[in-house]
Amino acid sequence: MEEISKTPLTELGEFGLIDRLMKDVKIKEKSTIKGTGDDAAVINNGIFHTLVTTDLLAEGVHFDITYTPLKHLGYKAVVVNLSDVAAMNAMPKQITVSIAVSSRYTVEALEELYKGIKLACDNYGVDFVGGDTTTSRSGLIISVTAIGQAMAEDIVYRNGAKENDLICVSGTLGAAYAGLLVLEREKKAFKESQGAQPDLESYDYILERQLKPEPRLDVIKALAHLKVKPSAMMDVSDGLASEIMHITRNSQTGAEIFEDKLPIDHQTGDVAKEMKLDPTTLAMNGGEDYELLFTVSQEDYEKIKDNPAFAIIGYIKEKNAGVNLIARDGSSNPIQAQGWDALNKK
Numbered sequence: 540m541e542e543i544s545k546t547p548l549t550e551l552g553e554f555g556l557i558d559r560l561m562k563d564v565k566i567k568e569k570s571t572i573k574g575t576g577d578d579a580a581v582i583n584n585g586i587f588h589t590l591v592t593t594d595l596l597a598e599g600v601h602f603d604i605t606y607t608p609l610k611h612l613g614y615k616a617v618v619v620n621l622s623d624v625a626a627m628n629a630m631p632k633q634i635t636v637s638i639a640v641s642s643r644y645t646v647e648a649l650e651e652l653y654k655g656i657k658l659a660c661d662n663y664g665v666d667f668v669g670g671d672t673t674t675s676r677s678g679l680i681i682s683v684t685a686i687g688q689a690m691a692e693d694i695v696y697r698n699g700a701k702e703n704d705l706i707c708v709s710g711t712l713g714a715a716y717a718g719l720l721v722l723e724r725e726k727k728a729f730k731e732s733q734g735a736q737p738d739l740e741s742y743d744y745i746l747e748r749q750l751k752p753e754p755r756l757d758v759i760k761a762l763a764h765l766k767v768k769p770s771a772m773m774d775v776s777d778g779l780a781s782e783i784m785h786i787t788r789n790s791q792t793g794a795e796i797f798e799d800k801l802p803i804d805h806q807t808g809d810v811a812k813e814m815k816l817d818p819t820t821l822a823m824n825g826g827e828d829y830e831l832l833f834t835v836s837q838e839d840y841e842k843i844k845d846n847p848a849f850a851i852i853g854y855i856k857e858k859n860a861g862v863n864l865i866a867r868d869g870s871s872n873p874i875q876a877q878g879w880d881a882l883n884k885k
């Protein structure tokens with residue numbers, strides 16, 4: 540009898556699994572410009588190209604309903620997709636939303652979820668154009684697809700970074716993960732104390748970053764206004780370390796990132812201290828920041844240097860230089876992507 544091998548999912552990790560499942564998928568259609576392997580797929584529609592991206596959130600894996608308000612969850616489910624469209628230097632136009640839901644949820648609970656979805660659509664001028672609803676045996680699963688648009692020549696991929704380009708990131712890093720650590724800690728304390736209400740006031744910024752992130756479409760607009768087209772870009776969903784590895788691998792380059800340039804909010808620093816963690820680890824590996832990581836030519840330095848919306852954190856190097864974090868003491872440490880991995884996360 541033929542041996543059937545049974546490889547556990549955890550052996551491959553998320554990206555390994557995608558590679559394996561997609562390996563014999565061939566692009567047949569001339570209008571398909573980019574399939575898997577970037578933040579969104581790109582379809583040629585003449586002058587304008589269409590961007591398509593989809594993301595699925597599963598209860599108990601991506602969110603914990605005990606501390607995630609449903610309205611926030613709906614909002615975030617949309618935002619993570621709009622962020623992927625922004626990462627292609629494009630504007631989102633429409634979404635579809637599909638849910639699978641168990642009988643544990645009431646109609647009113649789902650109305651709350653959809654309030655958040657509609658709010659995100661209103662805030663970002665996106666139309667909610669369809670979807671599907673079905674039952675689930677356990678918990679809630681939400682899948683959102685976003686459709687975006689850009690002029691063909693404006694689209695930015697992960698593979699365009701060149702040696703000496705500046706590496707930039709918008710906003711701050713590590714805050715969403717710091718928020719998650721606080722929520723998990725307070726959940727545990729709540730259980731142990733049988734109902735004491737947690738004091739979360741001093742954590743407002745990081746909790747908002749975890750529960751209600753925003754897509755950086757303002758950064759896309761700011762770059763267009765400055766007449767700066769990044770050479771490569773992606774959004775920070777799995778952590779800076781993982782994302783810089785994607786950009787350098789796709790662009791066939793190395794990189795140098797400076798620890799003292801990482802934008803870290805003081806609340807993130809406070810939580811790191813309380814929990815005896817290194818704030819740099821939170822910034823590099825925390826994930827779910829939904830900021831934009833992009834590279835620009837040195838010629839654009841004057842245009843971007845004083846913009847408070849983003850920080851210059853390093854340089855693209857030639858491939859053999861590797862991908863390194865230059866610590867505060869000047870030592871150079873290879874960056875390893877230990878970020879969030881959907882299939883390995885408990």
Ligand SMILES: [Mg+2]
Nearest residue numbers: 578623774776
């Ligand atoms: Mg992405």
